Amino acid sequence: MAPQNSFGPESEASKRGRAAFQTIGCSSCHGSGGEGVSAPDLLQSAVVRHDICGDTINNMITGGHPPPNPPAVRPAGSALYDIADYLHRRIDEIDYLPQYGRAELEHLIVTGNAGAGKEYFSGSGGCSGCHSPGGDLKGIATRYDAALLEARMISAPGSKSSATVTLPSGQKLHGQLLSIDTFDVSIQDEAGWSHTWPRGDVTVTVQDPAAAHRAMILKFKDVDVRNLLAYLETLK
């Protein structure tokens, strides 16, 4: 099996195999993509999955497949190897469908009503309290594809929290929050230096610009998400 990250452009051999698979007639029984119709699914076939450069497929063909009645054309020579390449390509496509389907995803997720989304933005969604279509969101739809825009709309990833740390002496330090957990808090000061304290030694106030987004998660209805995305997609 090919590693997941090797899934790249289709080879010339696979393209020839794709055509030969149809013209020779394999597709009439095995389906146009090898997924099986009246004859078995080649993408879930042990013969095909264990094939290396056409070896087991060749054995199958020379062993009398497809049956001679009705008369069938059997792939031979380079056509057989091209078809083997094509079938391995098809297996990679179905095994690693998330990558394969991404292009499909981008075109299909914007199904909401932009007008209703605009109303939600400035009404019950409360988005306009922090954002404006002519300000920070100007051209937002040109900066992110629809799927990424939808995810960012919900979670506001990458928004940086800041923190004010009060030391036992009463001195306050403010900076970008680097890390906070049960045990320690770390901030980066304006000069770029990092500082860490045990949580028990200091008082910390965190300013999190994404807090409002997180609070929305339990309130969002799917229709709101779709409408809001449709509206943001108009901000080109």
Place this chain on the structure above:
Amino acid sequence: MKKVSAVFALAGCLCAQGLDPESLAKPRVGEWPTYYGDYSGRRFSQLSQINRSNVGSLTLAWTFTANPAAPPTFEGLERVAAAGSVPIRVGNAVYFTLPDNVWAVDAQSGRQLWHYYRPAPGSHSVNFGAGMYKSRIFFGTPDAHVVALDARTGKKLWEVAVGDVKFGEAITMAPLIAGNHVIVGSSGEGADTPGFAVALDPETGKTQWKWSAVPKPGKTGSETWMSGKSGEEVMVHGGGHPSMTPTYDPDLNLLYLGTGSPRPTFAGEARVGDNLYTSSIVALNAENGAVVWYYQTTPHDTHAWDALATPVLADLEFKGKPRRLLLQANRNGRLFVLDRATGESLLSAPYVTTNWPNEVNGTGQPIPQKDREPRPDGVLAPTGATDSRPASFSPNTNLFYANTDPNRYSIFYRWSGSSAMPRGRAGVERVVSRPDSVLVALDYQTGRTRWTSDAGGVGGVLSTAGGLVITSGANGSVAALDADTGKVLWHSRMGAMANSAITYELGGRQYIITPAGASLFAWALPER
């Protein structure tokens, strides 16, 4: 004569290093001979040398850093190093795995005893650990083999293929040894095939029985898939891989497996019905693999919620009556309590809040909601409240401890359906909310949360008779908490994503081992 006696004494000592499977039926106090420490999955230790009063002085006894024999050939080293292995300890050795690799390490010093390396194709995302039978160590491989090693030398005794790597199948779980059966289940992260469990002869590797998580057409359970040709076609894919180590009741001779979610994962309309035995807790007869009972935690699962969380076994009172219980904090956000002899549902209670109604039927199973199934334009739904990080149950506090992911949400997209027969995941899940994970302590009779701690959340949980809960947390931290209250009593940092702790006693000293990245950290009280 003196010399002969010494030889006999030595021979006796060497024999004690092996693991008689019958001895596992009784708790082996002080050892950690299986993935969960015993058959019950409680991850509870009777050891109490390290306890509430002294855990604050815990110190590092040794560390061991695994050094894989060769750079992994197939996927990145980073993924291998982030493995989720839990060590076992029998005799003087700790046995620890990464994909393709097994190490034996001296349990008192951390010195390497041997290393076995077997490069394989397939997904190297994780290997959960090893199992032991007498003087043999067993582990699974990315190319779906089970390998038996001599526990003294690391020399290979046999290996057998139990699945097909060309279909994406792998064995990632720590094998379970029940009687004279080596039990493994398939892992199908990249596989579009029906899951399975097999029992192998520990001496020869010969298959004793094989159970399929998806029934053959016409067999019991197949009626929960669509009828006719389309139903048969989808069952060839099926899913339901039982990829985590089962628990086992030697008295009932039942194995308890959690199964994975069905395939095609996000295309519910291609597999109308409940889709047995996916996303289920299944009790199998250990002798022949026959289904004795099952309980489907998510009928017709369309969000990959599965049932892979540990099925914990405990004998407890439930509503005033002593019962043989099975407890599971499921990924769908509910705590399930079952009678483990019969599968009777005793409790189904949410332990997290979600953004949709939590309707259940008369036996506590969530009712599938058509309008919540993944769509081409997405549905916002809980990602899953936990996963296969093993939980813990303490018979001293009667609390169920689980590391959980509250308020984690994803958008579930289903591909538009250009193909008549959707395959594989048939969509994609994008996580859009990922707040910090937390440890929860649940009352097993109500599912209510007794306390939570954000010092936890990462890896599995360990509880001990010393009144402690050991867990990992954010930023490579490890902490010991008061098992009654959740108060942090000790913590340290290991500099890497941490995993489930184990504990054992050797030479009069209790050790707590915390795996992190590709290293083991051994903690103990200071030597006097």
